Amino acid sequence: MTSKPGTYPTAIDIAVSVRSGERTASEVLEDHLARIGSSDAEIHAFNHVMVDEARSTAEAVDSAVEAGENPGPLAGVPVALKDNMCTRAVPTTCSSRILEGWKPPYDATVVQRLGVAGAVVIGKTNMDEFAMGSSTENSAFGPTRNPRDTSRVPGGSSGGSAAAVAAGFVPISLGSDTGGSIRQPAALCGVVGVKPTYGAVSRLGLIAFASSLDQIGPFANTVADAAVLLEVIAGHDPGDSTSIDEPFAELSPHLDDGVVGTRIGLITEMMGEGIDADVAARTREAADALEAAGATVEEVSIPAVTYGLSAYYLVAPAEASSNLARYDGVRYGNRVEGNTTDEMMFATRTQGFGDEVKRRIMLGAYALSAGYYDAFYGKALKVRTLIRADFQVAYEKFDVLLSPTSPSTAFPFGDKTSDPMAMYLNDVCTIPTNLAGHPAISVPFGAGDDGLPIGVQVLAPPRGEQQMFTTAAVLESAAPGDAE
Amino acid sequence: MNDRPSESPDNTESPANDGGADQSRISADDVAKVANLSRLTLDADELELFTHQLADILDHARDIESLDLDGVEPMARPLPLVNVFRADEPGEPLDRAEVLAAAPSVENDQFRVPPSLGER
């Protein structure tokens, strides 16, 4: 099966029609449930579809409209959530056996905000286990297929959320991005994906992979839809100590501002070795398109980004080794019994986690362990400082930066599963922004030689989302569309 | 698991045995130690495979070893935030019944675990 973005109504269209009474939220929901019903057996975007909960939410939205109230900017818009965001009384698994069947007793902040905005949460999407992976093949419940070519991976780790949007199951969804887990699957599935500035979106209720890198962000078929969704979920949350205590940028009113005079830097280190030729070519075309729209584009070197992958694969596993310690079979989740507490914990974790999770937990424990901390984790934290500093220098000269999102288009299942390092290289262009805490967006821009979508990444300085979205909107309108 | 000959860690090549090996490469002993620290059990095959894979990843990370990082401040958190507090005011507790219903084993409104050996 193949499908293209743009053939389904956007979130903004749906919200307008629901608010005006032209359509009911319930009708909208049933349309989407029908599409899920007919195609998700093949795509496997969802771990869990919340049919009953979604129907009652939609009814509540409809009652509000009937009562003359405004249900909010996402009135009646179906939204899918990556299965690492806590939803009260609804299974939240991180696609892991260890949490299979677990129902959180509380909602994540983003879930609460979606509710306030009138959105209809429709289900929980498949992912690489605990968000560790770049293909969604590490899900304990089986992989998600790329709607653009079902023989290929959707990318990861938020593969389910990307595929759900690409397949038209939902107009918008949320993923989480630790090293590229929103942007890379967005690129591979041909949709828009945003990793906001660290601290822009609350992490409360997001099941942690690497706390200093994780951010929740939107997927959408259009830049405008992504902007609305981000505006809804962003903003200060006193429940997250790392949340930015200032109003989030206005995005939607500035999408048509254009890029005349915008200074754009094309990152040299992300255009050479390791990047497929077609991907590099589309990225150059994207730069040309921006130039044609009035921006100035120059190449810029950000030397420290070449150390991003190394730093990332020490920092993220280190934090993960600690964040995933709590899955010990004592308080929640699945337990494998043992004669002592220790035996129970060993058995629970050994049987509950998949190989990639175990690999990263052990790598992280090693990087933090006595005698190795300075050489590995400590050094990686210093590299983060260098990366941030190099970006800072670049942002003195440029407003936004440009690069490919992923080095290649979607790859076939099993292509990289036996070689962790090959899989990790998928994230080489996306990782540096996570390490720096900066925002970035992936916008579809044409197709590769194989006809599969290619994404171009716009990077911005911290809290620079407004100009980032404006630039993305220009790219979107200039995009050549699919090769097919 | 049985379709390949099982190897004990003793049979695998260890850096100690082939003199010229890079001493700083992660060894099977190191992996066994971090597996234990992480409450994970590895069989002999897994130990060999994980040792090999972790060594590859750490080899890649060698590129940062050559960097001169003296005087560079470590960046543990992306934002330079200071003094984020909450007021000392009670909030709504979780519903105990809901929480205990999700627990693997419960007794007398407490979480039940097998006996622990030793104490901290």
Place this chain on the structure above:
Amino acid sequence: MSDATGTTIDLEKWEIVVGLEVHAELSTRTKLFSSAINQFGGEPNTNIDPLTLGLPGSLPVLNEQAVELAIRVGLALNCTVQPNEFSRKNYFYPDLPKDYQISQFDRPIDDEGHLELPDGTVIGVERAHLEEDTGKSTHVGGGGRIHDAGHSTIDYNRAGVPLLEIVGKPDIRSADQAKAYVSELRSILMAVGASDGKMEEGSMRVDCNVSVRPRGTTELGTRCEVKNVNSLRSLGRAIEYEAVRQVDMISAGERVQQQTRHWNEDDGRTHKLRSKEEADDYRFFPEPDLVEVDPGEEWIERVRAALPVLPAARRHRLSEASGVDLAKTAIVVERGLDELCLAAIDAGADPVRTLTHAEHNLSDERSLDLDPGAFASLVTMETGGDLTATQAKQVLAEMVSSGGSPADIARAKGFEAMDNSELEGIVDDLIAGSPDEWQRFLEGDTKVMGFFVGQVMKATRGQADGKVVTKLLNSRR
């Protein structure tokens, strides 16, 4: 000294070196990083929220009041209050909900201070840092057979309660000194409102690092850390037992191994928990879910200005005002009677008598409500000879229990001061009636003085002032 088993060590040859780590639960309303209630006891698993249980997705937010209390304690212990941050201490244990503890590692809030014991000895404080408490496991006994080894149940009400760990320097040299340190620390914590100091409820828990060395040497011996010390009494016993054990080992030619040991109250011994080699690799790293804390001058100075006068300063103040030895002021300050005594002394009361009464006759809690003026009058009546020591004690007791002025109470009790002429008559009659005893007194047998004083007291039903009687007798020689 001797340990529970009766063996002793020669304190002329050996020196005990002790450093204490005290965990004090801070008196906040809520937990260190979440809004669940901080309360002792209660139905199991009721003071819970997502963070308390370490639920996936939960996040910590620091309780400002806990920081405030840590600053108070830091200043009270003469520490530098500094910019600080939290780290994660990683280890698996079922009563630790996240399987890591949020603690402070290389950047504690309070650095380098000291406290002064009542006898004037100064004990160094290395640091004090904030961390979260664990839940509580209860072992449910099995039948003793292997397949019936019992199990444990866990209550997380205590998990996340704020602790201040106060790490003392190894400056303590005896079990008694260790007890004095803990009790002084307890007074300070209570004085600044940081903790309720209830050792029996676990509000203060002590780990002791004990080593021994030949007296006269300066190098520290290998230490053992003793845990599960839950009272001042067991603190003393544990240290003495452990010191004897270590000296015995060294004397037998063995080496003391660095270990963590468990104090067993029942058998009066310490037992090995784990050796240094078995110690966990805690893999500390900066807690990414929290941000740095920088109390800043303004906050620190605001706290400093609001601090009460602390026990050591109160002892010095009282000692200076009264001329009484510093060490003897401790009990008065501990009872909170120093303000009363100072006011009474200010009102003209004799300082030594004032403190003597406070030490011996004012253990009743209601003594705190005594009117300083009335107390001063009482002391003056006594020193002026209007009341005997015994009478003064009785009047004071009445003042404490029922209030009233000392003059009224004395009158009501019939403690009319005898004038000296009446007393002189009694004394002269007595001398006349006891010629033999008087002769012995004149020859220098001072023991007979007691006989005469006793007889006078008998004749006056205790209302005579012993000092006046002595003076009269001497004047008759």
